[in-house]
Amino acid sequence: MMLTTDPALDHVTGVLNRHAGLQAAHRVLSESNAEHSHSAILWLGLDRFRQVNQSFGHVAGDHVIAVIARRIRATMPACCEVSRMGNDEFICLLPGVDTTEAELLAHNLLTVIEAPLSIGDIQFRPSASIGIALHFYQEDVLVFLERSERAMAEAKRQGGNRCIVSGTEPVPGRVGILLAREELAIENDLHTALETGGLMLNYQPIIGVDGSIEAIEALMRCKANGRQISPGKFIPVAEKTGLIVRLGEWSLLQGARYAALLQSIGMPTKVSINVSRLQLISPKFTQAVHAALICANVAPELIELELTESLVMDTSEIVQTNLRSVRNIGIGLAIDDFGTGYSCLATIKDIPATKLKIDRAFVCVLPEDRRAFAVVRAITQLAQELGMTVVAEGVETQDQLDSLKQAGVDAIQGFLQAAPMTEDALRTWLHDRKMQ
Ligand code: C2E
Ligand code: MG
Ligand code: MG
Numbered sequence: 001m002m003l004t005t006d007p008a009l010d011h012v013t014g015v016l017n018r019h020a021g022l023q024a025a026h027r028v029l030s031e032s033n034a035e036h037s038h039s040a041i042l043w044l045g046l047d048r049f050r051q052v053n054q055s056f057g058h059v060a061g062d063h064v065i066a067v068i069a070r071r072i073r074a075t076m077p078a079c080c081e082v083s084r085m086g087n088d089e090f091i092c093l094l095p096g097v098d099t100t101e102a103e104l105l106a107h108n109l110l111t112v113i114e115a116p117l118s119i120g121d122i123q124f125r126p127s128a129s130i131g132i133a134l135h136f137y138q139e140d141v142l143v144f145l146e147r148s149e150r151a152m153a154e155a156k157r158q159g160g161n162r163c164i165v166s167g168t169e170p171v172p173g174r175v176g177i178l179l180a181r182e183e184l185a186i187e188n189d190l191h192t193a194l195e196t197g198g199l200m201l202n203y204q205p206i207i208g209v210d211g212s213i214e215a216i217e218a219l220m221r222c223k224a225n226g227r228q229i230s231p232g233k234f235i236p237v238a239e240k241t242g243l244i245v246r247l248g249e250w251s252l253l254q255g256a257r258y259a260a261l262l263q264s265i266g267m268p269t270k271v272s273i274n275v276s277r278l279q280l281i282s283p284k285f286t287q288a289v290h291a292a293l294i295c296a297n298v299a300p301e302l303i304e305l306e307l308t309e310s311l312v313m314d315t316s317e318i319v320q321t322n323l324r325s326v327r328n329i330g331i332g333l334a335i336d337d338f339g340t341g342y343s344c345l346a347t348i349k350d351i352p353a354t355k356l357k358i359d360r361a362f363v364c365v366l367p368e369d370r371r372a373f374a375v376v377r378a379i380t381q382l383a384q385e386l387g388m389t390v391v392a393e394g395v396e397t398q399d400q401l402d403s404l405k406q407a408g409v410d411a412i413q414g415f416l417q418a419a420p421m422t423e424d425a426l427r428t429w430l431h432d433r434k435m436q
Pocket of ligand 1: 220230231415
């Protein structure tokens with residue numbers, strides 16, 4: 001791993017990160033417009049990278065990415081700006097280069113990348129797919145980037161290890177283009193929100209069937225450029241672009257601070273914070289959790305982390321080590337949205353989780369769906385026998401609540417009792433409840 005503190009650089013490869021890459025594209029293209037000169041771009045995606053990650057783990061994956069980045073840097077001319085755009089994708093911005101030169105460079109790159117590299121005692125032959133686009137005078141930067149990415153996707157579709165020049169591949173449907181643009185707009189909004197204080201956490205109570213407050217869940221909200229974006233939209237984009245790591249660290253710290261505040265005013269309440277895959281596969285995860293606890297000066301028992309089912313079941317060593325070490329500190333672990341993944345019941349016994357949250361999909365069909373009821377009751381029993389607290393998510397009606405009580409769940413979360421609310425509103429809500 002590269003040791004860099006420069007926020008514009010990707011820490012695995014040392015080339016520009018996605019945000020800095022997009023800024024570089026804006027700069028190069030405005031110069032190219034001003035000078036009426038050519039500019040080309042290569043969008044490179046590694047073939048079969050997911051297999052590398054799955055079979056050898058993320059550390060080996062990072063090693064492969066770092067080697068490929070070095071090969072790209074060594075092959076490209078000095079004027080070329082190289083950036084890492086995502087997991088296994090890079091762009092090379094080539095000012096003053098026309099299509100013929102760009103094709104030549106792309107073919108060279110394919111040859112250089114193909115040299116075998118070692119993962120442990122196995123020799124791996126990487127290959128890549130490259131999309132090439134030449135910038136039209138005054139063409140929008142995002143449209144230009146999209147064209148090269150689409151050409152790369154077509155090169156992949158044709159079997160990989162090849163390059164395709166934009167304009168020669170089939171044109172995607174309008175819906176596909178609109179979706180890609182919306183994602184780029186959301187990514188931009190997320191950066192703005194991070195820079196302008198547009199992020200905030202709302203909190204939703206999780207209430208025991210006996211009326212006690214089990215915990216409150218921190219749910220992120222994002223407002224940027226005058227519009228509110230729902231987590232259903234911005235979380236997937238943050239995950240895809242890697243921004244989720246910064247967002248996640250921010251919500252850890254904010255959530256921990258709020259837990260400390262509630263404790264200081266005599267209403268100690270456990271705060272449950274959602275954690276994403278990219279955070280959990282980072283070797284720095286435990287450190288980030290420690291830092292949040294120390295900065296907020298809060299006891300670990302007042303913090304709980306929510307992880308999706310597939311993430312908790314991930315058997316890779318880094319995930320399991322991170323899960324164990326946060327458990328060892330005394331932080332609770334909740335399995336979120338349980339029932340939407342495909343976990344094998346046998347592995348549930350090995351998970352260090354303290355809480356299981358049954359997904360809304362089971363709850364919203366209650367009480368009519370007797371089969372769903374049977375599943376909820378069985379899961380509840382199993383999880384309780386394994387020592388976990390069972391929460392039902394998305395409870396909206398009294399009938400659902402009655403049915404869930406009958407199934408034996410410990411606590412519920414849903415609009416029936418309380419919707420997510422701002423810090424101040426929740427403080428008042430807790431206070432009023434205490435007074436009752
Ligand atoms: P989740 O963790 O399963 O959170 C519960 C979601 O269900 C929340 O949606 C909440 O507002 C909604 N909800 C609560 N009660 C009800 C109900 O009675 N009926 C219905 N229909 N919905 C209910 P929200 O806030 O839109 O968040 C959606 C998802 O975004 C979350 O699902 C979580 O996976 C993700 N998310 C939110 N904040 C963060 C965060 O800080 N970090 C990460 N990694 N993910 C987050
Ligand atoms: Mg959650
Ligand atoms: Mg959930």
